[in-house]
Amino acid sequence: MIAADQMPLLRIEALTRSFGGFVALDNINVDIRKGERFGLIGPNGSGKTTLVNCISGALRPSKGVVTFAGSDITLLSPNQRSHRGIARSFQIPRPFRSMTVIENLMVALDFAAHRHLLESALHRRDAAMAVLTRIGLAAKADSPTATLTQVELRKMELARAMATGPKLLISDEAMAGLSTSEVDEVLDLLISLCGEDIAIIMIEHIMQAVMRFSERVMCLDAGRIIAIGTPDEVMGNPRVQEAYLGT
């Protein structure tokens, strides 16, 4: 019997997802610890986003089991998973376009599992402002999302995900298009979140970001895990180099 604090936060067992005859994910097995900084890399079309969809509930796996905080969540809807503590950002930002930035976060706070802690609407607004301040969007709180730049949209998505009060945050290419200093800024933020026991799965193509951030890196290629380990081990792996650079 494993002690509760050593139990993985997220356990993925024998997960397979196919679309018709195409196998997007093939027998994936991985555990993620509480507060772990986990990098997920792989060439385009290797199954990274499909895996994220299976974890967040946007897709049901064809086979396999997803366990979160000790209970089987394979068949739960995304909102139920969100209430249990799984939050995500999207590769292509999906803001609530008819709302302002702070209203986007208020959706998360209005429906969060920890809602009872923020009983009044005023408290929820304060909580939303706190998240926005932390991510550096406080000045844009009352702007309509339509006026935001791509970079701001990505930050807002992270903020909205953080506002749900997650135990696991999946960041799907949140740094695409950011300048080097902005990448560092977002990285510092994500690392500080992990300090608060929030596990983070970071999908990223910016290698120095992955190297700096991750405690462990997993590389997918054609739906299979080809390497998993410390960032240096994975980068040194010939199969990873082959997948990225071709033969």
Add this chain to the structure above:
Amino acid sequence: MQKSTIAFWCGAAAFLAFVFVLTRTIGNEYPFFAGYVILQFVVLSVAWSILGGYAGYVNFGTNAFFGVGVYTAVLLLKAFEAPLLVQIAVAAIIGSLLGLGVGLLTLRMRGIFFSIATIALAIIIETSVTNWRFVGGAAGIQLQRPPVTPPFDSYVKMLFFVQALLVVVAVATTRSIQNSRIGRGLQALRDDELAAECTGVPTLRLKLLACVISGALISAGGAPAALYLQYANPESAFNLNYSVSVLAMSLIGGTAHWIGPVLGAILLGTTQQLLAVTISSEVNVLVLGCMLVLFVVAAPKGILGLFALLPLRKGKRT
């Protein structure tokens, strides 16, 4: 209680008092006969906007819900001679069940596909009623009004007052949805259903709720029409015109705030009534179409957008 809530209920009470005084002071029945239709469209438009406006699921089956309301009243009258309030209450229940059915459609269908499915639903129900002898079948059915209940001196005036009550119920319900987290959740799922789900919004539950409430209110608003016309036939009770008018009224008024459909219904409903008297009822449809085109081009957010009432929604909630 919030100040705006107190103001709202004072306004509602004043409205009902005003309507009541009208029924006592004006002798001629015609203004009530015409006004009833306008109030009825206010109820339908406000109710429609819960699903069509906030949640963004465009229901083309308003006529299905309306007709179900009418025929629930017909059935209750014929079988039990049930009083008006019972007809309305039962119509609301049947309407909510039908709403639940429509809500389940949203599981698999969005956008235009959902709208088409609601039209199909209306046709299925209309066909069933057309072949149901007990409620008159295709030929329709004549209905006898029971004696009027005091303090009213005419049945039409009483129906006018009852429809005004339904307006208050519909607006109060919609307003409370708009001001609660349910309203924000519906708005979120209209913008992006997957993102809403992943942000913790139970989208299916909210959609079902919106369908049930919207359906119950539309059917309730349709129930008194049986005794208003003293006649019901499937072709008029399930007329697609209801769907089109209600859609036009909501869009022309603007769906961001409950006042939008109210304004739209009053504007278009009054215009329709005036045209029906002065020119012909057929011109209605033409005017409706022209106004819809005009608004879609010039004011896509409706009257609300024109007056930029939108800031009201964020800060002061009325």
